[in-house]
Amino acid sequence: MAEELIPHLFRTEYRKIVSVLGKRFGFDQLEVAEDIVSDTFFIAAKTWGLKGHVPANPTAWLYNVAKNKAVNYLEHTQLFDHKIAPELKREPRSSEETDIDLSPQNINDSQLQMMFTVCHPSIPVEAQIGLSLRILCGFGIDEIADAFLADKDTINKRLFRAKQKLREENVKIGLPGPVELESRLQTVLRTIYLLFNEGYYSVSHNTTLRKDVCVEAIRLCHMLVENASTNKPDVNALLSLMCFHASRFDARLDENGEQILYEEQDTTRWDTDLIRRGEYFLNLSASGNKLSKYHVEAAIGYWHTIKDDTSEKWESILNHYNQLLIIEYSPIAALNRTWAISKVHGREAAIAEAKKLEQLTDNHFYFALLGELYTGIDNHEALQNLQTAFDMAKTTSDKNTIKKKIDKLVV
Amino acid sequence: MKEFLLIYRRDAQSDTIQISPEQIQAMMKPWQDWMGGLAAQNKLVDRGNRLAGDGSVVKPNNVVTNGPYVELKEAIGGYSIVKAKDLKEASELAKGCPILAVGGTVEVRTIVAMEN
Numbered sequence: 001m002a003e004e005l006i007p008h009l010f011r012t013e014y015r016k017i018v019s020v021l022g023k024r025f026g027f028d029q030l031e032v033a034e035d036i037v038s039d040t041f042f043i044a045a046k047t048w049g050l051k052g053h054v055p056a057n058p059t060a061w062l063y064n065v066a067k068n069k070a071v072n073y074l075e076h077t078q079l080f081d082h083k084i085a086p087e088l089k090r091e092p093r094s095s096e097e098t099d100i101d102l103s104p105q106n107i108n109d110s111q112l113q114m115m116f117t118v119c120h121p122s123i124p125v126e127a128q129i130g131l132s133l134r135i136l137c138g139f140g141i142d143e144i145a146d147a148f149l150a151d152k153d154t155i156n157k158r159l160f161r162a163k164q165k166l167r168e169e170n171v172k173i174g175l176p177g178p179v180e181l182e183s184r185l186q187t188v189l190r191t192i193y194l195l196f197n198e199g200y201y202s203v204s205h206n207t208t209l210r211k212d213v214c215v216e217a218i219r220l221c222h223m224l225v226e227n228a229s230t231n232k233p234d235v236n237a238l239l240s241l242m243c244f245h246a247s248r249f250d251a252r253l254d255e256n257g258e259q260i261l262y263e264e265q266d267t268t269r270w271d272t273d274l275i276r277r278g279e280y281f282l283n284l285s286a287s288g289n290k291l292s293k294y295h296v297e298a299a300i301g302y303w304h305t306i307k308d309d310t311s312e313k314w315e316s317i318l319n320h321y322n323q324l325l326i327i328e329y330s331p332i333a334a335l336n337r338t339w340a341i342s343k344v345h346g347r348e349a350a351i352a353e354a355k356k357l358e359q360l361t362d363n364h365f366y367f368a369l370l371g372e373l374y375t376g377i378d379n380h381e382a383l384q385n386l387q388t389a390f391d392m393a394k395t396t397s398d399k400n401t402i403k404k405k406i407d408k409l410v411v
Numbered sequence: 412m413k414e415f416l417l418i419y420r421r422d423a424q425s426d427t428i429q430i431s432p433e434q435i436q437a438m439m440k441p442w443q444d445w446m447g448g449l450a451a452q453n454k455l456v457d458r459g460n461r462l463a464g465d466g467s468v469v470k471p472n473n474v475v476t477n478g479p480y481v482e483l484k485e486a487i488g489g490y491s492i493v494k495a496k497d498l499k500e501a502s503e504l505a506k507g508c509p510i511l512a513v514g515g516t517v518e519v520r521t522i523v524a525m526e527n
Contacts, residue, residue: 319440322447326458334451359453 005054006045011212013059014041014138017066019110020102022135023173024070027117027166030135032073040066067100111136112227113174115220119188122169127162128191129198134159137216146206147198147213175229185230189238189294192221196242200249203395205257211249218242225281237285237294243278244301247271258397267307275305296324314343331360335369347373364392368402375409383409412494414456414522415501419508420485421515441509449493449504459491485516492522 014037021033040062048054055061118131126148133139133147141159145152176184199213221239224230251269252260282298300320306313321337334357342350351373360366371386383406390402430438449455464486468476488510495501498521505517 318447319443322443322450325447325450326443326455329450329453329455334453337447337451353448353451356448356452 003049005058006041006048009044009058009062010041011138013062015136016107016111017063017102018135018138019114020100020107021066021070023110023113024100025074027171027173030163033070034135036069036073037066040069063102067102070100108223108226110173112223112230115188115223116175116184117166117171117173119184119191120166120169120171121184121187122171123162123165125191125194127158127165128187129195130155130158131162132191132195132220133213133216136220137213139212139216143209146204146209147202149202149204181229185224185232185235188224189221189235192217192224193238193242193294195220196245200245203397205397207253207257210257214242214246214249218246225284233285233288233290234292234294236281237292237298240278240281240285241294241298241301243274243281244298244305247274247278247305259401261401262304270305278302278305291323291327293324293327296320296327300324309343311344314340318344331363331365334360335363335365338369338373342373347377351377362392364389364394364398364402367392368405371402371405375405379409412496413501414492414494414524415498416520416522417459417491417493417501417505417508418487418518418520419489419491419510419515420518421488421510421513422485441512445507445509446491448507454493454495454504456492456494459489461489462487488515 017037017040018030018033021036022030025033043065044058044062048058115132115136118135119128123131130144130148133144134141139147141152141155145155148155175181196214196217199210199217202210202213204210218239221235221242224235225239247270248262248265250271251265251267252262254260278298278301282302285295285298297320300317303313303317303320318337318340321333321340324333325337338350338354338357341353351370354366354370354373357366367385367389371382371384371389374382374385376382386402386406386409390399390406393399393402446455446458465477470476493501493504495504498519501519501521505519508517510517
């Protein structure tokens with residue numbers, strides 16, 4: 001039983017204790033906090049396994065052990081400080097000084113504050129995502145390496161450098177002041193958004209891991225929504241769009257973890273519960289006068305949850321892609337807009353628009369799209385484009401998807 | 412890539428005609444489609460703004476006149492910034508502008524960056 005329970009508890013409790021201890025010790029002592037919590041889990045694995053039974057309240061057991069270790073650490077460092085600073089007046093030591101508050105409220109506050117620390121603009125975005133996975137989501141280094149398709153060494157170095165930089169910048173664990181909050185919140189939102197994409201679009205075949213990453217991104221965003229000072233319209237919009245996308249998570253991957261295209265998905269496998277949650281947060285996002293890219297993407301996500309292939313659906317999607325591109329260019333939005341044009345104005349119109357996208361001729365998705373658009377109109381042209389896409393594609397998964405289209409065309 | 416200012420000019424008279432929100436919506440759609448197309452090519456730098464019909468012109472000796480268009484047929488209705496490799500390509504981009512469909516014009520000007 002312990003073998004199943006401990007990884008589960010690690011995922012849910014590691015991040016909570018690390019945040020509380022990290023907050024209590026200060027960011028410069030974050031590694032001590034991480035060590036204490038890792039140690040706590042190590043002891044749990046040993047004791048629970050040895051005794052052959054798990055305590056009645058395993059979480060409380062973990063909190064107690066971590067708390068004792070943290071208090072010990074604090075007392076030791078305090079003793080040390082007192083010795084090397086003898087000029088300090090002897091003050092009666094209050095129990096508050098070494099108290100470790102693992103109440104739900106403090107756990108929540110500490111995690112929220114840690115989120116702003118980890119998503120600090122002074123470190124690169126990959127490092128923000130890596131630290132988020134480690135400290136905010138309790139992922140193991142091997143899991144992070146798997147999600148990024150990198151080796152453990154690279155990830156370790158990346159996290160080490162990021163923590164070093166945050167220490168150099170003297171970044172505190174805490175919510176930014178009201179003036180800074182809006183811009184810092186944007187960095188946090190971007191990291192959550194990219195974290196979600198990492199799970200959703202990752203080429204890793206570890207479907208469970210990818211889903212976990214998406215679930216974690218949703219959980220982090222949910223924490224922002226539950227806190228009054230960060231519960232902003234664009235936060236709700238981001239949460240909504242992730243719910244809509246996640247609703248198709250199971251339907252879009254086959255048993256080998258390969259992608260099933262939107263048009264070919266079994267819509268009965270769409271998660272209606274997540275769709276409803278997406279609608280709920282989309283409604284909450286509709287206040288204020290700022291239209292963020294998350295709002296527009298949430299609206300696109302909403303229309304994709306409508307099963308009927310109506311003209312209203314695709315006209316709306318096309319309009320929103322126009323809006324989205326005007327706010328911020330991205331290759332994927334440019335390609336998706338072209339696909340929406342084919343649904344609204346027909347394939348010839350879409351081909352004409354696609355031809356203007358010269359900047360995407362180094363992107364295999366561009367040629368895959370052209371191949372798709374030419375299919376049935378000019379199969380020779382379609383085949384050539386698909387072949388180009390196949391040659392350019394780097395992952396087996398992408399190559400397989402294109403190969404299937406080529407096979408259909410050749411038959 | 413250089414940046415170019417697109418200046419949209421149209422009949423000054425059309426400002427005085429009352430239009431409904433639905434009409435505005437219908438008028439905006441071709442703009443959105445066109446700008447979406449520019450943005451999809453990653454050539455839209457700034458969608459810019461529309462300009463209201465009223466305005467004034469300040470002339471030497473502190474002479475201020477209301478409305479610059481008394482003697483002009485066309486007034487500036489808005490502007491955007493695009494990027495293109497040369498003036499020719501920028502003009503090519505302007506060809507799809509919806510203002511042309513209502514008899515307006517687009518002036519395309521090369522932006523010269525300030526060198527501090």
